[in-house]
Amino acid sequence: xxxxxxxxxxxxxxxxxxxxxxxxxxxxxxxxxxxxxxxxxxxxxxxxxxxxxxxxxxxxxxxxxxxxxxxxxxxxxxxxxxxxxxxxxxxxxxxxxxxxxxxxxxxxxxxxxxxxxxxxxxxxxxxxxxxxxxxxxxxxxxxxxxxxxxxxxxxxxxxxxxxxxxxxxxxxxxxxxxxxxxxxxxxxxxxxxxxxxxxxxxxxxxxxxxxxxxxxxxxxxxxxxxxxxxxxxxxxxxxxxxxxxxxxxxxxxxxxxxxxxxxxxxxxxxxxxxx
Amino acid sequence: xxxxxxxxxxxxxxxxxxxxxxxxxxxxxxxxxxxxxxxxxxxxxxxxxxxxxxxxxxxxxxxxxxxxxxxxxxxxxxxxxxxxxxxxxxxxxxxxxxxxxxxxxxxxxxxxxxxxxxxxxxxxxxxxxxxxxxxxxxxxxxxxxxxxxxxxxxxxxxxxxxxxxxxxxxxxxxxxxxxxxxxxxxxxxxxxxxxxxxxxxxxxxxxxxxxxxxxxxxxxxxxxxxx
Numbered sequence: 001x002x003x004x005x006x007x008x009x010x011x012x013x014x015x016x017x018x019x020x021x022x023x024x025x026x027x028x029x030x031x032x033x034x035x036x037x038x039x040x041x042x043x044x045x046x047x048x049x050x051x052x053x054x055x056x057x058x059x060x061x062x063x064x065x066x067x068x069x070x071x072x073x074x075x076x077x078x079x080x081x082x083x084x085x086x087x088x089x090x091x092x093x094x095x096x097x098x099x100x101x102x103x104x105x106x107x108x109x110x111x112x113x114x115x116x117x118x119x120x121x122x123x124x125x126x127x128x129x130x131x132x133x134x135x136x137x138x139x140x141x142x143x144x145x146x147x148x149x150x151x152x153x154x155x156x157x158x159x160x161x162x163x164x165x166x167x168x169x170x171x172x173x174x175x176x177x178x179x180x181x182x183x184x185x186x187x188x189x190x191x192x193x194x195x196x197x198x199x200x201x202x203x204x205x206x207x208x209x210x211x212x213x214x215x216x217x218x219x220x221x222x223x224x225x226x227x228x229x230x231x232x233x234x235x236x237x238x239x240x241x242x243x244x245x246x247x248x249x250x251x252x253x254x255x256x257x258x259x260x261x262x263x264x265x266x267x268x269x270x271x272x273x274x275x
Numbered sequence: 276x277x278x279x280x281x282x283x284x285x286x287x288x289x290x291x292x293x294x295x296x297x298x299x300x301x302x303x304x305x306x307x308x309x310x311x312x313x314x315x316x317x318x319x320x321x322x323x324x325x326x327x328x329x330x331x332x333x334x335x336x337x338x339x340x341x342x343x344x345x346x347x348x349x350x351x352x353x354x355x356x357x358x359x360x361x362x363x364x365x366x367x368x369x370x371x372x373x374x375x376x377x378x379x380x381x382x383x384x385x386x387x388x389x390x391x392x393x394x395x396x397x398x399x400x401x402x403x404x405x406x407x408x409x410x411x412x413x414x415x416x417x418x419x420x421x422x423x424x425x426x427x428x429x430x431x432x433x434x435x436x437x438x439x440x441x442x443x444x445x446x447x448x449x450x451x452x453x454x455x456x457x458x459x460x461x462x463x464x465x466x467x468x469x470x471x472x473x474x475x476x477x478x479x480x481x482x483x484x485x486x487x488x489x490x491x492x493x494x495x496x497x498x499x500x501x502x
Binding site for chain 2: 109112113124127186195199200201202
């Protein structure tokens with residue numbers, strides 16, 4: 001039986017082979033070769049693509065280069081969503097490598113947040129962690145931590161240091177023995193077909209009678225269309241980190257073991273492939 | 276700066292948020308202040324929304340920005356002046372000069388407080404940067420920005436529309452609401468939280484509430500329904 005800690009490592013070290021191609025209308029001085037990279041599922045596009053930017057800037061003139069942004073099949077990719085979420089939501093049932101188009105012009109102001117520096121990514125990441133702890137612990141654990149602990153969470157993510165990150169993050173995964181879990185579960189459910197970017201609601205991991213709520217309970221409560229009736233064919237997949245966890249899985253366990261480093265469960269509802 | 280939930284007594288339940296918003300919109304309709312309640316198609320939640328247009332005077336002399344006097348505001352929000360005879364300017368404002376401001380009040384279930392989202396753009400669609408928005412706020416409020424119960428204004432994704440907006444960070448809302456309302460629950464029951472909160476945070480980002488909102492009496496049914 002796999003140890004629970006192995007799950008933490010598998011989540012952290014998940015990678016997506018990706019091919020970056022420069023948008024054809026960008027103006028180059030010579031032909032731009034595609035760039036291949038293994039992207040960490042748990043990180044953010046603008047945090048891990050410095051090499052991609054440098055590679056394409058080498059064939060472009062300085063004046064043709066402004067803020068980089070990424071697109072997949074016409075959809076601008078939100079850098080503030082974890083990479084694994086973007087892939088599961090948009091491309092999980094397509095052939096690898098994931099083909100992403102790189103742009104340096106015409107930043108889509110209506111769709112994407114700006115990301116002028118790593119500080120912006122850090123601020124976003126820490127805001128997510130704080131919000132998650134507001135839900136789990138009424139912010140008590142995150143507020144008790146020192147600034148250097150916060151910094152360690154960010155540095156662990158930025159430098160891909162599992163042990164460094166979890167030395168602090170484990171405290172955010174604790175709860176007192178009299179409770180059987182967190183106050184509320186930090187989660188967001190995404191469907192590419194809806195106008196609303198995600199669904200987020202208050203949801204308790206433990207029922208009033210003391211039973212553990214499951215992933216299925218969460219979906220029934222928050223997004224019932226994701227669970228088809230028993231006699232119907234399952235038209236959708238419920239995906240986290242590229243896998244479909246069993247609906248019977250306790251949501252408390254999922255929160256502790258399959259959250260992203262921002263401490264949120266980012267869940268994708270996608271059409272089931274028909275083959 | 277860390278977020279504190281110390282003022283838990285003053286957290287705002289979602290039902291109460293909706294009721295306060297309903298009362299708020301009713302009053303807005305009475306005085307023609309332009310607020311409406313918007314719902315999303317798929318879920319029962321919604322938000323307050325107001326859009327207004329303002330003409331910005333293009334030629335703000337640099338020293339005027341530093342003056343902390345009333346004439347600054349007049350200059351900044353003046354209607355376009357007639358062009359002088361020898362200028363090439365058209366008789367109407369160019370699309371550059373008219374700014375469309377949008378303000379949304381959403382409920383944060385994570386922090387259990389209202390949150391103010393805002394954005395602005397020129398008529399041709401070009402969005403204003405945060406600096407450009409701040410530049411049009413009355414100078415005295417720019418000072419207050421330093422001391423207010425908000426340490427950041429950041430760009431974030433609107434949770435219902437999925438588009439970039441600027442947001443006043445909500446985590447210290449409880450702190451200042453508690454300070455204002457004091458220790459008495461009694462006070463809380465008779466105050467429209469939204470009016471109290473919006474009248475404080477709004478002006479910092481160019482949103483003003485006419486004084487008549489302060490006279491808003493809570494409906495008798497509000498308290499009864501929610502006890």
